[in-house]
Amino acid sequence: MSAPCQPEDVVEMLRDEGLVDLPAGAGADTDLFDAGLDSMAVMQLIVIVEEKWGVALGAADAHRDALGTPARLAETINARR
Structure with missing residues (x-):
């Protein structure tokens, strides 16, 4: 299993994808x-998380x-792994 998703990973992904104005x-x-x-x-975020x-x-x-926050999203991702 790969390393757990961290809030910093989420922030980096959001910056790369330009989904929000961080x-x-x-x-x-x-x-x-x-x-x-x-x-x-x-909806775009859901697709990106899956990919x-x-x-x-x-x-x-x-x-x-x-x-709602990078921390919550990282927790959600890790809980679904």
Whole structure:
């Protein structure tokens, strides 16, 4: 099994993909919805997570508690592995 996903991995992926406008000091607790994560970006994020980490996220995961911050998204990814 590969290393667990870390919040820093999520921040790097979000910067690479340009899904949200992360502030310069974005970290584990940055609110992704405040940074521009909307319903279309959530759908793109679900596809990217599956491609990058091999984790299938579904509609039940498309909410703030599961992916509202890099830390929460990393936890969700790791829980689905």
